[in-house]
Amino acid sequence: MKNVNIAVIGFGNIGRAFVRVLALKRKLLAKKYGVNINVVAVVDSKGMVIKPSGLDDYEMLKLCEVPKSGIYMFGSYAKQGVNVEEVYSKAAPNIHVELTPANYVSGEPGFTNIMLALKSGAHVVTANKAPLVLHYEDIMAEARVRKLAVKFRATVMGGTPFLEVLASMKSHDIEKVEGILNATTNYILTEMHDNLLDFEQALKKAQALGIAETDPTLDIEGFDAAAKLTIISYVIGKPININSIYRESVTKITLKDVLDAVKQGQVIKYIASLDAQKMVASVKIERIPRENVFAQINGTLNGVKIKSDATELFFIGRGGGRMETAHTVLDDVLEVALRWFT
Amino acid sequence: MSERESLCAIKVGGSLLKDGKSYLEAAKNIKKFVDEGLLPIVVVSAAKGVTDALLEVTRGAAEKLGKVFDLYMGIATELGSQKVYKRVLEELELLKRITNSVIEGYDPVLQDLILSFGERISKVLMVEALEAMGVRALELNARELIITNDVHGDATIDYVTTANHLEKLVNSIISTAAVPVIEGFIGATEDGRVTTLGRGGSDYTATTIAALLRLNDVYLVTEVDGIMTADPSVIPTARIVKVMSYREAMEAALHGAKRINPKAFEPLEKFYGSVVHIGSWKLFGTKIVQAIPKEHRGPKVMMHRSLHEMPYIAIIGEGVSDTSFIKKVIDILYEQGVEIMGLQTYYYRPSIIMHVKKGSEVSTLKLLHKKVFEEVD
Incomplete structure (x- = not known):
């Protein structure tokens, strides 16, 4: 031994x-x-x-x-x-x-x-x-x-072993990695859609349940997702500086935005995206059709799509449960x- | 005795936990089990009055939180160590933050989360009390072990998943030789939301652990010495019932018997027939077993219910629906000139129900108790 x-x-x-x-x-x-x-x-x-x-x-x-x-x-x-x-x-x-x-x-x-x-x-x-x-x-x-x-x-x-898999795709040319990378904001958005809470209420509930931190800045301002994109960029060998990643704050989303989106058959998601061909990355509020895969990723689940020159893979799993x-x-x-x- | 056989489960009821002294008293009694070579898995309820206070908090009476604060901080102070004081304070502050963030309107998820703190803190205190008595003790986390469906407020345990969790843990428990303490009454859904198991939920936690781990004995400790033949405040001559079957206990619970939670027998019937001991630290007077030997057939408990327009008296016991026992009861009533308004009994149920005139239920109960339990033997 x-x-x-x-x-x-x-x-x-x-x-x-x-x-x-x-x-x-x-x-x-x-x-x-x-x-x-x-x-x-x-x-x-x-x-x-x-x-x-x-x-x-x-x-x-x-x-x-x-x-x-x-x-x-x-x-x-x-x-x-x-x-x-x-x-x-x-x-x-x-x-x-x-x-x-x-x-x-x-x-x-x-x-x-x-x-x-x-x-x-x-x-x-x-x-x-x-x-x-x-x-x-x-x-x-x-x-x-x-x-x-x-x-x-x-x-x-x-x-999940997401990073391990990504790192092992050595023969692939990774073109794009995008998805829902932050569990806290995804939980907040799910509460806003399912229970029609406004942002503040949903954040409070997330804090009460221990999903959001007392100081939620890193999550709701997109730092956490941007940091993850940065790490992904290093893993695929195309480094991007965290400061060059465009970030939108999830605090801007109102209940009215959610209702408008739902009326049009869409949902609002906080999508992190790294385009390795154009070498740009962003963490943005996006409206996506209800039948889109990312629209089904709710609560504290995370979901990521890896697109390479040879294949497209999806990863769904818990983000950061202890x-x-x-x-x-x-x-x-x-x-x-x-x-x-x- | 193999190590696995030394395991048993002890549930400490909230009525026993009211101050630092009572936690130490409970710990002293648990130590007796340890000294006899047993390794009890301890299931704790919230301290007396805490669950009710927290329930009021969830309904908007935020000021009731002060009561919980004072009680638990008081107990932590009595128990003495800086560690437990800080832990309890930390939990209470978290509870306060959560109650402050409760949104207007009823949210069952948050209600269960708030209620769970009653047991969570009680567990920390019990571990401390055990250590003060020189017993190695460890916290287990019901939220990681007891997995339930998502019926908030009255959840049912998912036995298969919970059995897996417990089975994985049991070897560690045995190898650390430390008394594990777990919260009763609370569990969590598979995705981690806290749930509560409904009234009497701590008994249900204890019997589930016992049944899933195939333990021989589970002890449910309260402030009385056992289940009585009748409510002693009505019948002062009521005695302790020594042995009952699960069927009898569940039937008694159905008719409103105190201290028996019908849900608690489900895992015992389904998985393993542990012996349930009900009583106090002084005396575990009642044993509830899967099947009783023939000589223990017969009436066990009687009670009256006055809720309806037509009150009734129930006599419970295997064999009370036999014609001979029905005749005996009828004879007693006939001799004393008691008119009954209805009589109900089925061969497959261990009970006989007699409806009586409003106002005569107590006197009839006294008569039957005297004739059935006091004069026969």
């Missing part, structure tokens, strides 16, 4: 779901794949738990019960204050799992963490998009030099573990 040590940096909803899923599944995974995933460090915004020998299942599950930013309260391995370098000097993880929140201005703290991990010789799995969106080339160059993997399947259509995303992150971790450590 091979031991692979991981550090989990960022311990919000996804971080907790990930540690929980790992605690519940790792014995089975060890049996099935012959690799034992050990969590040697968990870091949140205010503190760290470091245990070089690895947390046991019970400790991992208990860790998920601490209050927000409350890791420092977790008994003997915990301490206040964050110092990722200390994680590396004390526990030397093999894989770094970056689950901090996205900041599209600075890319921090994700970018610094990821570079530190690579420089310390750890492979990286990230669900945080911002470091990739702002520093994709720097990160990949560092990884190449050090022969390390950087995996980020959870960043686009996080509940359990689905946790599994996608774990799949990345397992892939690195199996490829590099067995």
Whole structure:
């Protein structure tokens, strides 16, 4: 049995779901794949738990019960204050799992963490998009030099292996990728259509149900979808800068717009689109016919169409549910573990 | 005893949970099971009065939230740790944000979400109380495990999906050797929306877990020692019924017996006949089993209902629809000169119903209870 040590940096909803899923599944995974995933460090915004020998299942599950930013309260391995370098000097993880929140201005703290991990010789799995969106080339160059993997399947259509499939279409000339890439705004629009709520009411309901963040700016102003398009553009080798992506704000949509569209047999959707031939990308409010595939993608579902010179593919799946995303992150971790450590 | 056999389920009713002391008391009693080598899966209700208060909140009485706040923060403070205090505060603040965003008009999805906090917070408190008693304990999440249809307010559990979830979890539960605590009364649809299971839903959660995991015993703990032969506030000489069948319990529930939720027997009938123990921490007086041995046939419970123009008395028990028992009842009534207005019994149902004149139901009930339960043996 091979031991692979991981550090989990960022311990919000996804971080907790990930540690929980790992605690519940790792014995089975060890049996099935012959690799034992050990969590040697968990870091949140205010503190760290470091245990070089690895947390046991019970400790991992208990860790998920601490209050927000409350890791420092977790008994003997915990301490206040964050110092990722200390994680590396004390526990030397093999894989770094970056689950901090996205900041599209600075890319921090994700970018610094990821570079530190690579420089310390750890492979990286990230669900945080911002470091990739702002520093994709720097990160990949560092990884190449050090022969390390950087995996980020959870960043686009996080509940599906979409990015993996896209990356594997190496012989194709990808012409266009478009679709519904943001679950929060799609949920809001679905509520507006189905229950005739105005935008504010639908947003409030989404917040109440935990689908929208308290500060929903990244979703409703299109940053999140634009960031995903940027990552897609890097994956297909035709990079587009996030700042060059045209964005419309979903807040402009009124209930009247929805009713007008419905009267004409249409629905309003928030469509992200990357045209790799013209090298333009946009996140726009669009009216589409009710029988169109995208019109059927409702609630927190995501849907994307890949068009290449040879084929057209559709992907439908959950965007960012915490359990689905946790599994996608774990799949990345397992892939690195199996490829590099067995 | 194999590790799997050491599992049982315990449901702690909300009537028992009113302050920090009562959570610790419950934890102390759960510890007794652990000390005997058992690993109980604990199903908790919301603390006393919380569900009613939250229901009023969903109907617009936002000020009732204060009551829930005070009660749960008070209990968290009593239990003492900084961790639990922060957790409970976090949950309550989330609840407050959600209630503030409730849109005018009834939204069953949000109503269930709001109600679910009663059990969610109670669970956090119970885990803390168990740890304070030196018991390793873990939170389980009903929203991830108990999958239901989307009938908000009265959802039915999807047994196949839920069984899959539970089965995957059970080995982890056994290997951590920690007492898992799960919310009763709540579940979620497959796409993650919170649902509630209707009145008495926590019993339903407990029996579902027991049946799907094929556990031998499920304990439903309340403040009384068991099911009584009659309502003791009417019949002070009422006694505890020691053994009943599922059929008898469901029939009694149909006629309004307290502390029995008919839905709770569905998984037990369908999947596995766990023994249901009903009682208090002091005494689990009543055992409800799939089938009762012959010698336990006969009347178990009687009750009166005065809702209708023509009130009735029901006697429940396997065999009460036999001619010999009907004759016995008729003889009692005949000897005392009681006129009945109607009598209903079917061979396939464990009950006999007698309609009596308005105003005479209590005296008739007393007479029958005395003759049937007190003088026979």
